Amino acid sequence: MKKLLNRRFLVLAAVLIAVVVVAGVSAQDSLIRYASNASDEGPRGQDEAMVARWNEQHPDQPIEHSVTDHEAFKQAIRTYLVADPAPDVLTWFAGNRMAFFVDRGLAADLSPLYEREGWYDSYAPGFVALATAGEGQYFVPTSYYWWAMYFRRSIMEANGLTAPATWDELLATCDTLSAAGITPITIGTRAPWTAAAWFDFLNMRINGPEFHINLMLLKESYTDERVVAVFDHWRQLYEHNCFLPDSAAYEWQEALDFMNRGEAAMYLMGDFIRDSVPDEIESDLDFEMFPVINPDMPIGIDAPTDGFFMSAASGNPEGAYDFLAFIGSAEEQQFAADNLGRLPTRMDVDTSGFSEAQQKGIGLVQSADYVAQFYDRDTTPEMAEAGLNAFAEFISDPMNADVTALLESLEADRVRIAAEQAAE
Amino acid sequence: MTDTTYNGQFSPQASGALFQPRRKPLTVRRALLYAGLLILTLIWLLPFFSALLTSVRTMDEISLNGFWRPDLNTLTLENFTQAWEQARVSRYLGNSFVITLPSLFATLFLSSLSAFALARYKFRLALPLYFMFVAGTMLPFQILLLPVFKLANDWKVYNTHWALIIIHTAFQMGFCTMVLRNYMKTIPNDIVEAARVDGCSDFRIYWQIIIPLTLPAMAALATLEFTWIFNDYLWALILVQNDALKPITAGLASLQGQFTTNWPLITAGSLIGVVPTLFVFAFLQRYFIQGLTLGSGK
Amino acid sequence: MTTISAAQRGAQRERRRMRINATPYLFLLVPLAVYFIWIVFPMLFSVYLSLTNWDGISPIPAPNALSLDNYNRLFTDRDFGVSFGNNVKWMIVFLTVPTTVGLGLAMIFNTDIRGSRWFKISFYAPLILSFVVIGTIWAWIYEPRAGLLNSVIVGVSQLLASIFPFVTPLERGPGWLADRNLALWSIMGAAVWRQCGYVMILYLAGLKNLDPSLIEAARVDGANGWQLFRRVIFPLLGPITTVVIVVSVIDSLRAFDLVQVMTRGGPGGASNVLANFMYIEAFNNYNFGYGASIAVVLLGLSLFIVVPYLYRTVKTELEY
Structure with a gap:
């Protein structure tokens, strides 16, 4: 009789099974898991400083701080939220992006925290409303910023120009600048959301904010002739050589480099543009409201709100509350406003020391009749993906793009997504 | 992500030349061939050159002078130190090793077990199981992403190195089993039979006869698998959240x-x-060539 | 012992056979358990999910809610059509360019050309790079303004213009990754760069295993270089060529990382391939059911290639 298997084999196998099966790692209860999307250089510094301040004040409640690339975060967050352990506190965006998680029960109701910290009184009512779904508050809006037409003052002056205030002025500005060998407007659409800003503003200026927001809510049709008009205007800008060629090759920061080098004059951007502008150019950077197209329409502006929320599956809700209370405090908002130039959402933050740009930005938002978030925050995630893709397709060849087909395809998506939403 | 190949024989470093032993005199034709080859090789190396040249310059200087006219006075190694420190490359590298090495050993060990069973025994499921492994290596792995993510959560390994170690071990097993099984098939039966007659247990045959003979293939596999596992990006994105x-x-x-x-x-x-x-790769290359001579010298 | 009946003897033999047969299963126990739990089961699970409208978050739909809706939607989805077409283009390129170049290189290096070791390493080197790194390096090469490629193109055009007065110098080169019509081909350039070395390795291994006496015999018969290749070497390489074809097709169906790193499928979805499209649907649009149906199509295409190959292998295995 031959031996079937010797003991060594069985021991090896047993060890291996044990290793594979008992591979769990025990969770530390006092740990606060914080998942952040602040991967850009400026915001990252602010984010790390914030965590450092917390750690100094709360040595017994350590933070596990994870920063994920901003674009990758948008996709990875859905796995974070259903993971075990889920992060306790996460960065995110107000609007539909937040509502999507609230609807699915992935965000914790923070109304006890609002109550405890007295936030109903200290936060501006508009922002509390933005955080509210049904009865509860699910989001801590900590800052907002505005989108505007940024420009290099020196380049405009050298060409005898001022910031365009009307459609005709915008086209004329493009003509003058491109004749002078300067790219009138820079744009980087490798991540295509930058193009959505153009859609948002054109749509709001041509058709008014009401139509825009109804389109975002999937209540208006993408084949509506008002949407076609948006693309007609957009194409005119290309006919006047307004934009940087090959924009799809660049991230928004790379496109900004053209402006930093003085090769481009204007940029439709959010105020986070300031994070990436070198100090010596920042004094030359100015901004104005997007030009008026149809003077009869109310003025809308994109002014997205950023903030934090707590995952419903948090294993350390007390810690998460404490950390959120810290993040949402007046001191931290003051830090963020002073360091990054974002605007605070609390009414008790001291704005007297704000920079000229911040003061002007506040004025810009207050002068608007309607404040939208942004295309990919106002509409559903799936519609946003389809829309951004269509915009990117359009601007990759604006002269020959088949707008009718593009819009028909978007409309088909809208109808399907709306039906799915209604079924839920 | 991973490549597929067919059996135990890779020989990137094989010296070849089995059927043309004579060194030919230099003719015009050969000179032309040589020149063409040289040009092609230089083109092939251009991306490396581009990366090397770029990494020692600054973006401002590139914008100013263009790609082809580097200002030799401003060349700098600062990008490397900045990447190492600011981008925490040192920590990420450590993690890569912590993930790659256990995966490598586990997948080679488990595959050698299954390969041994599939190569040295005749049983009804031998062929179907072998084909299952082969098919597994050829399927688009993206289909596994979300189910595996769920599984990692259910098994409480999500957001640990274990999750990556396990999935790499499991996923690379198909390919390793296929290669090792084919390699083991080429080991002559008489060695094994002789051992059996001497009263060797099945496990000793596996551990003391087959494994040593399979080491060359294992070394070659280890090289490949190391690069594959080390270079993975998507699993890391899905299964680990903690920076x-x-x-x-x-x-x-x-x-x-x-x-x-x-x-x-x-x-x-x-x-x-x-x-x-x-x-x-440079280090294992020696084992690699040794393995090939061992294999062909049987 | 004459009292043992035939039936008993049969049972005894059966028992012995069973016992012997348990050995391979013992060896297979752990590997198969790991493989089934982490690979086979998830794969089947994806097939199940493709019949649901699961969003990856809500509870997984029950078996009674299954439908083929996702598959119907594929037929009308323009983006799916584009991605599918891109995979086909990718496959055609992979079946022609790297195969030819790889075989050519293998034939050259199989002779004792001087410095062949270093040449070979140059062609092999891209294989050890991760796709993230390849994508990064190549995206920089394709950068429209200062990248290597357009620097060369603009530079050469200016050089020509300075020599020939009738040539107008280019002010800027193509947009490469930013151009809808070029993006996919540009990505494939990077992929081919990597793949050639791989095919070369496969063919070199094949050439090394050829029987030198056959070639010597043909040479004695007066075959010249090209004839030798056409009539003798290439046919002898048949099995390797099959492998190369299978590998090329499978790798082109799997294309993912380079697209993800270089264009994320842009501009406007023009360079999407099925694997990316699936990833976007599942992880960006939260349509895991739909994403799974794309994955299943990909699976089907792969099986379409793999099964005949396996069938061939079965036949040789059985003959052996």
Whole structure:
């Protein structure tokens, strides 16, 4: 009789099974898991400083701080939220992006925290409303910023120009600048959301904010002739050589480099543009409201709100509350406003020391009749993906793009997504 | 992500030349061939050259002078130190090793077990199981992403290095089993039979006869698998959330998010990330050639 | 012992056979357990999910809610059509360019050309790079303004213009990754760069295993270089060529990382391939059911290639 298997084999196998099966790692209860999307250089510094301040004040409640690339975060967050352990506190965006998680029960109701910290009184009512779904508050809006037409003052002056205030002025500005060998407007659409800003503003200026927001809510049709008009205007800008060629090759920061080098004059951007502008150019950077197209329409502006929320599956809700209370405090908002130039959402933050740009930005938002978030925050995630893709397709060849087909395809998506939403 | 190949014989470094032993005199035709080859090779190396040249310059200088006229006075190694420190490349590299090495050993060990069973025994399921492994190597792995993510959660390994170790071990097993099984099939039966007559247990046959004879193939496999596992990006993105646990590939991706406009810095980080695979390959190359001579000398 | 009946003897033999047969299963126990739990089961699970409208978050739909809706939607989805077409283009390129170049290189290096070791390493080197790194390096090469490629193109055009007065110098080169019509081909350039070395390795291994006496015999018969290749070597390489074809097709179906790193499928979805499209649907649009149906199509295409190959292998295995 031959031996079937010797003991060594069985021991090896047993060890291996044990290793594979008992591979769990025990969770530390006092740990606060914080998942952040602040991967850009400026915001990252602010984010790390914030965590450092917390750690100094709360040595017994350590933070596990994870920063994920901003674009990758948008996709990875859905796995974070259903993971075990889920992060306790996460960065995110107000609007539909937040509502999507609230609807699915992935965000914790923070109304006890609002109550405890007295936030109903200290936060501006508009922002509390933005955080509210049904009865509860699910989001801590900590800052907002505005989108505007940024420009290099020196380049405009050298060409005898001022910031365009009307459609005709915008086209004329493009003509003058491109004749002078300067790219009138820079744009980087490798991540295509930058193009959505153009859609948002054109749509709001041509058709008014009401139509825009109804389109975002999937209540208006993408084949509506008002949407076609948006693309007609957009194409005119290309006919006047307004934009940087090959924009799809660049991230928004790379496109900004053209402006930093003085090769481009204007940029439709959010105020986070300031994070990436070198100090010596920042004094030359100015901004104005997007030009008026149809003077009869109310003025809308994109002014997205950023903030934090707590995952419903948090294993350390007390810690998460404490950390959120810290993040949402007046001191931290003051830090963020002073360091990054974002605007605070609390009414008790001291704005007297704000920079000229911040003061002007506040004025810009207050002068608007309607404040939208942004295309990919106002509409559903799936519609946003389809829309951004269509915009990117359009601007990759604006002269020959088949707008009718593009819009028909978007409309088909809208109808399907709306039906799915209604079924839920 | 991973490549597929057919059996135990890879020979990137094979000296070949079995059927043309004579060194021919230099003719015009050969000179032309040689020149053409040289040009093609230089073109092939251009991307490396581009990366190396870029990594020692600054973006401002590139913008100013253009790609082909580097200002030799401003060349700098600062991008490398900045990548190492600011981008925490050192920590990411450590994670990559912590993930790659156990996966490598586990997948080679488990595959050698299954390969041994499939190669040396006749049983009804031998062929179907073999085909299951072969098919597994050829299927698009993206289909597994979300189910595996769920599974990792259910097994409480999500957001640990274990999750990556397990999935790499399991996923690479198909390929390793296929290669090792084919390799073991070529080992002559009489060696095994002789051992059996001497009263060797099945496990001793596996451990003391087959495994030593299979080492050349294992070494070659280890080289390949090391680069594959080391270079994985997507699993790391899906199965690990904590930045402190991410491997170099995911780290490089966040580097790109942080320093989008700084091509020199990103390139420098990428080059640092390449060093381990380069090193391991250079190191294992010797085993590799030894293995090939061993295999052909039987 | 004459009292043992035939039936008993049969049972005894059966028992012995069973016992012997348990050995391979013992060896297979752990590997198969790991493989089934982490690979086979998830794969089947994806097939199940493709019949649901699961969003990846809500509870997984029950078996009674299954439908083929996702598959119907594929037929009308323009983006799916584009991605599918891109995979086909990718496959055609992979079946022609790297195969030819790889075989050519293998034939050259199989002779004792001087410095062949270093040449070979140059072609092999891209294989050890991760796709993230390849994508990064190549995206920089394709950068429209200062990248290597357009620097060369603009530079050469200016050089020509300075020599020939009738040539107008280019002010800027193509947009490469930013151009809808070029993006996919540009990505494939990077992929081919990597793949050639791989095919070369496969063919070199094949050439090394050829029987030198056959070639010597043909040479004695007066075959010249090209004839030798056409009539003798290439046919003898048949099995390797099959492998190369299978590998090329499978790798082109799997294309993912380079697209993800270089264009994320842009501009406007023009360079999407099925694997990316699936990833976007599942992880960006939260349509895991739909994403799974794309994955299943990909699976089907792969099986379409793999099964005949396996069938061939079965036949040789059985003959052996």
